[in-house]
Amino acid sequence: MAELIGGGAEMISEVTSRPHKFTVYQPVYRLGERLERYYAISRTVTGALKVILKSRIHRLPHAAFGASIEITDRCNAGCNYCYVYPSEWTQTQRMAGYLNLSTHEHREQEKQVFATLARLHRQGIVHVTLIGGEPLLASKIIYKAAKLFPVVWVVTNGAAKHPVNLPRSVVMSVSIDGPPDLHNRTRDPSGFFAKQQYGYLTGMSAAIARNINESERGAFVHITLTQQSLSQFPATVDWLVTDLTKLRGIMVSGAATTSSDRSQALEIEDKQLIKQMIKDAADRYGWQLFPFNQPLVNSYLFDPEYVITNPAQCTVARRVDSIGFDGNIVGKCVLRDQTDCTTCACNLTGLMRAVSAQDKPSIAGLWRSCFG
Numbered sequence: 001m002a003e004l005i006g007g008g009a010e011m012i013s014e015v016t017s018r019p020h021k022f023t024v025y026q027p028v029y030r031l032g033e034r035l036e037r038y039y040a041i042s043r044t045v046t047g048a049l050k051v052i053l054k055s056r057i058h059r060l061p062h063a064a065f066g067a068s069i070e071i072t073d074r075c076n077a078g079c080n081y082c083y084v085y086p087s088e089w090t091q092t093q094r095m096a097g098y099l100n101l102s103t104h105e106h107r108e109q110e111k112q113v114f115a116t117l118a119r120l121h122r123q124g125i126v127h128v129t130l131i132g133g134e135p136l137l138a139s140k141i142i143y144k145a146a147k148l149f150p151v152v153w154v155v156t157n158g159a160a161k162h163p164v165n166l167p168r169s170v171v172m173s174v175s176i177d178g179p180p181d182l183h184n185r186t187r188d189p190s191g192f193f194a195k196q197q198y199g200y201l202t203g204m205s206a207a208i209a210r211n212i213n214e215s216e217r218g219a220f221v222h223i224t225l226t227q228q229s230l231s232q233f234p235a236t237v238d239w240l241v242t243d244l245t246k247l248r249g250i251m252v253s254g255a256a257t258t259s260s261d262r263s264q265a266l267e268i269e270d271k272q273l274i275k276q277m278i279k280d281a282a283d284r285y286g287w288q289l290f291p292f293n294q295p296l297v298n299s300y301l302f303d304p305e306y307v308i309t310n311p312a313q314c315t316v317a318r319r320v321d322s323i324g325f326d327g328n329i330v331g332k333c334v335l336r337d338q339t340d341c342t343t344c345a346c347n348l349t350g351l352m353r354a355v356s357a358q359d360k361p362s363i364a365g366l367w368r369s370c371f372g
Contacts, residue, residue: 077187176223256344
């Protein structure tokens with residue numbers, strides 16, 4: 001039976017009219033809460049600037065003010081392209097974790113994650129991104145991170161309910177591959193969420209829409225485009241704007257691959273197409289829909305003269321430590337060392353370059369992402 005949006009709101013309609021200009025969903029802040037966030041963000045900026053200044057004075061090739069941390073090896077999804085879980089694994093196996101730990105070993109490993117967070121806090125890290133596995137399966141760690149760091153991003157597949165009463169430092173980012181049917185095929189080919197329904201939506205897409213719309217403070221959405229999903233980008237944006245009542249904005253990246261082979265990697269023509277499609281969508285809905293993909297960011301991401309060829313050219317690789325569930329560095333970035341840098345169009349690389357260039361629209365977009 002189709003579920004209704006909480007609080008008696010209308011069920012999402014299967015037949016929608018042409019979407020109008022996008023209105024940003026903004027969580028409600030009392031004055032005291034907003035002042036607290038201003039102070040926390042100022043701590044983040046000050047901490048980052050200290051690290052950058054120190055690295056320039058001492059000519060350090062790598063000096064991190066941020067960290068990306070795997071807080072669990074468990075996952076509730078079955079993405080067909082996952083580099084961690086074997087494709088034949090059931091949801092039960094994935095929920096047990098890719099490290100195949102016993103219950104006792106898993107508890108000990110979670111203690112290690114808490115120790116890692118404490119160590120990073122002592123190091124002066126001011127911004128963390130929590131990943132998995134599926135981080136919403138480790139909510140205790142999210143709450144702990146929120147107490148330690150002024151800005152915490154949680155990257156989730158969105159199929160689990162969002163935690164309640166989260167501190168304002170926590171911001172949700174839900175990963176999306178395409179329109180509902182495409183997303184269900186790529187993220188849930190085994191049908192773990194086949195029985196989910198929300199309005200006209202079914203499967204994993206239904207769970208995502210319900211969880212965002214019924215969450216306390218909404219979420220940003222991150223679309224990562226591949227050669228196969230490029231043509232679906234306009235339909236993806238239309239879906240998100242139409243059906244997500246608490247959509248806070250969209251981030252767009254191009255998928256990185258382990259090879260620059262034409263059959264896998266995005267070509268320059270593909271990247272230019274992404275750039276144009278973002279502009280077309282922004283012309284329709286407004287640039288506020290894309291706080292992380294302002295024009296200068298898109299130039300850094302998709303124009304040929306800015307292609308990154310090695311980690312030394314990547315701001316993310318130089319400023320963010322990527323840490324596995326075991327507390328160790330996993331490689332040059334969260335995508336591991338196997339990734340070919342020349343294929344990468346990770347949004348954060350362009351965003352950080354634009355912020356470094358003091359691009360006001362990009363700074364404003366990043367500012368928005370610091371308010372949980």
